[in-house]
Amino acid sequence: MDHFFKIKERGSTVSREIIGGITTFLAMSYILALNPGMLGEIKGMAFGGVFTATAVSAAVATLVMAFLANMPVALASGMGLNAFFTFTVCGQMGCSYQFALTAVLIEGLLFVVLSFFGVREAIIKSIPTTMKKAVTVGIGLFIVLIGLNNAGIVSSSNGTIISFNPFDMNHLSVIVAIAGLIITIVLYILKVPGAILIGIAATTVIGIPFGVTSVPKNFSPVSMPAAPFLFKFDFANVLSLKFFGVFFTFLFTDIFDTIGTLMGVAEQGKLVDENGNIPKAKEALLADSIGTITGACLGTSTVTSFVESSSGVAAGARTGLASVVTAAFFLLALFFTPLFDLVPSCATTPALVFVGFLMMQSVTSIDFSEITDGIPAFITIIVMPFGYSISKGIAFGMIAYVISKVAGGKAKEIPVVTWILAVVFVFALAFKAI
Numbered sequence: 001m002d003h004f005f006k007i008k009e010r011g012s013t014v015s016r017e018i019i020g021g022i023t024t025f026l027a028m029s030y031i032l033a034l035n036p037g038m039l040g041e042i043k044g045m046a047f048g049g050v051f052t053a054t055a056v057s058a059a060v061a062t063l064v065m066a067f068l069a070n071m072p073v074a075l076a077s078g079m080g081l082n083a084f085f086t087f088t089v090c091g092q093m094g095c096s097y098q099f100a101l102t103a104v105l106i107e108g109l110l111f112v113v114l115s116f117f118g119v120r121e122a123i124i125k126s127i128p129t130t131m132k133k134a135v136t137v138g139i140g141l142f143i144v145l146i147g148l149n150n151a152g153i154v155s156s157s158n159g160t161i162i163s164f165n166p167f168d169m170n171h172l173s174v175i176v177a178i179a180g181l182i183i184t185i186v187l188y189i190l191k192v193p194g195a196i197l198i199g200i201a202a203t204t205v206i207g208i209p210f211g212v213t214s215v216p217k218n219f220s221p222v223s224m225p226a227a228p229f230l231f232k233f234d235f236a237n238v239l240s241l242k243f244f245g246v247f248f249t250f251l252f253t254d255i256f257d258t259i260g261t262l263m264g265v266a267e268q269g270k271l272v273d274e275n276g277n278i279p280k281a282k283e284a285l286l287a288d289s290i291g292t293i294t295g296a297c298l299g300t301s302t303v304t305s306f307v308e309s310s311s312g313v314a315a316g317a318r319t320g321l322a323s324v325v326t327a328a329f330f331l332l333a334l335f336f337t338p339l340f341d342l343v344p345s346c347a348t349t350p351a352l353v354f355v356g357f358l359m360m361q362s363v364t365s366i367d368f369s370e371i372t373d374g375i376p377a378f379i380t381i382i383v384m385p386f387g388y389s390i391s392k393g394i395a396f397g398m399i400a401y402v403i404s405k406v407a408g409g410k411a412k413e414i415p416v417v418t419w420i421l422a423v424v425f426v427f428a429l430a431f432k433a434i
Contacts, residue, residue: 020317021325048226061291140359147352229299
């Protein structure tokens with residue numbers, strides 16, 4: 001095991017990998033409730049079937065990541081992509097879920113080709129080191145915002161664009177989340193192993209007397225999984241303009257969300273080489289391709305790498321063994337859905353906020369005094385949380401990078417692939433493809 005996953009070589013231990021894998025699962029486990037709840041609203045789909053599809057596809061993709069790329073990165077149906085699937089494709093556009101699943105399937109198949117020929121890996125290597133650091137910081141702020149919103153700590157309901165909700169008995173989830181954050185910070189400072197995991201568990205327990213963690217009457221932790229929606233496709237409209245519009249939106253959003261997440265997590269865990277590149281990036285990108293195909297065949301939206309994997313990295317995970325553990329818990333969740341449901345969304349807030357702090361540390365290695373690097377880095381960082389999109393942050397940042405370098409008389413520093421990406425991003429943003 002140690003030889004295969006290179007645990008000692010990466011300065012980790014089996015116990016750290018296990019704790020990191022569990023931490024990642026708990027930090028991203030909300031997807032097992034949110035994704036079936038969202039897609040379950042679509043005519044013809046049901047919560048149970050989507051739940052099974054979500055858990056199984058996540059486990060398959062995460063295992064591929066573990067054994068092919070040896071990275072502590074977990075995958076599941078992506079937030080944002082599932083919202084597009086539900087509310088835009090099957091809602092506003094009036095398409096069937098079979099139509100949407102077909103677009104997801106073909107996207108996954110194309111991703112396999114792109115990954116096999118190293119196209120997606122070349123995209124990662126073309127992104128300048130400064131921008132990779134900025135992506136890490138931007139993702140850190142992005143997941144902090146997710147965490148704060150999950151607990152109801154921030155909202156737009158107080159007459160301003162965004163504000164903190166009061167720390168009072170009318171906002172019990174806020175009290176519980178902040179208490180959990182304090183516990184997490186103290187434990188981490190004291191260097192207690194598994195501090196983030198303990199913080200999640202403690203927050204869940206604290207939520208019980210506050211009514212935030214709900215324990216049903218006659219609670220039974222065991223249940224059997226429902227059957228997924230196997231091979232529900234509609235190939236009759238694949239040549240229509242509507243299909244291509246849906247397909248390319250899935251394509252652009254997923255490819256750059258995945259790239260951004262991999263760069264952020266790898267940088268945080270110091271899993272990059274001396275040039276800032278991700279070893280076995282091709283294999284890592286192949287994992288979400290296979291996960292997406294699996295998800296489409298089972299009946300769920302695009303599978304992508306989760307930024308919450310950084311929680312596991314912060315807890316000590318450095319190898320694919322952590323991903324094996326995370327995948328195992330996704331499969332276990334199939335049989336213990338009621339037990340899993342006990343963890344409220346605010347219980348992951350301490351982990352996400354604290355990980356945001358850890359990822360912010362990369363900002364110190366960005367040279368803002370070099371204006372042609374500092375401006376695009378700054379734009380990347382602010383767009384991700386304020387635009388609520390990793391892919392848009394990368395898009396605006398890369399466009400700003402090209403503009404800044406050209407304006408500064410440093411166009412020779414721009415790689416050819418970066419030029420191509422900037423042009424693609426301009427069209428993608430113009431046609432709302434990301």
